[in-house]
Amino acid sequence: MKPVIGITTYLSDTMYSTVSRNYTDSIYAAGGIPVTIPILDQKTSYEEYIELVDGIVFTGGNDIAPYYYGENPVKELHSQSSIRDDYELSLFQSAYDQKMPILGICRGIQLINVALKGTLYQDIHSQIPGTLGHYPKQTASDELYHSVQIKKDTKLYEIFGEERIFTNSFHHQSVKDLGTNLVATAYSEDGIVEAVESTEDQFLLGVQWHPECMTKRHPMFLALFRQFIQESLVFKQKGVSV
Template structure:
């Protein structure tokens, strides 16, 4: 039986109608990796969050808007935008409960930022404004499947075990990034300008966060599917442990 992978969804408003959804790239990448994707909408019911933990075998924290700075103890600067307290609180709760149940977690773009904030870390609200010498991390009018910059991967990381490479090219669509690393996490990759591009658990749990968007690259660059395959494999292992 294939593992069920929960993917967090976002809400958008169009002509006074609220829609909940996710980019199809997340769904297809999980499917191609051998998992069964289900969308997890933003809900305020804490009991519902606990019930999701009984259904899913793995969790993907998807990309999206900025994390509310007040959550990590900062006042917002003018570059911070598209904040949703409801989504932040919902995804932080999902992350915390998934950690408690040892459910494998993959955070993508905003997802790695949520992981870090949930673990007590902080963010750069705008790297161009706050980090001197920052290179281009948010190219305009660029397709999601275009490679943008280099990432250096630590050889002692789980991420290196995925790619077996110390340097890869990735896409990039973010203006915020990890600043102070949260408890229980460690840096696994950096861009040339020193921005943290990946976090993972400092123990044996599968908790991985990537600042780029591998789900948008899997069709054109199949090696990025390896990330989702590892998530699915780890979810299968943990599912087997939980149902014993």
């Protein structure tokens, strides 16, 4: 019995609701059944997906509109989609309330933080002095780029078994003020939050890098998805799904 994993999608300029196959490949390789969740502007539709899945991956993509955390935009802000923001925030809240396993990747960690009343640095390079590189251009998505320090006694440390790993990096925003019941569990060398976890009894984990892009070339990152799949299987077996 495999858990069904919902994967959120990106709304492109041409109105395609799509996602990189790296997400679906990684979920499948880790033992889950990947199902993509299209972006719908009818808010009630997310409940039907919550009934279908046993865990959810919130994927990368657009910047989250800063008015969701009480700020005006800085000039370095990139693309936004209020349709995606509204839908995913509602989807997250429903999954979170049911204690469904949740994995956030890049934008996904930021969405988790904003959904739980946290804030973001809209552009780390202009807002944080001394920031190192976090968004290399013309670099393959499976290239290791910078180091990440992982705190002991965390789920992330249990998964990797290392206090220091190297990851890829493709972001210009990051977590600023932590949301409710969240703790930062990993940082880059310049102090940028690279991972968060829930302080409650729930598998809720967000990472700022893109592990789904590295599972084939760097199999160590598949461990993150395997743990998520295992948590989703436990959730499925408990029959918690509505």
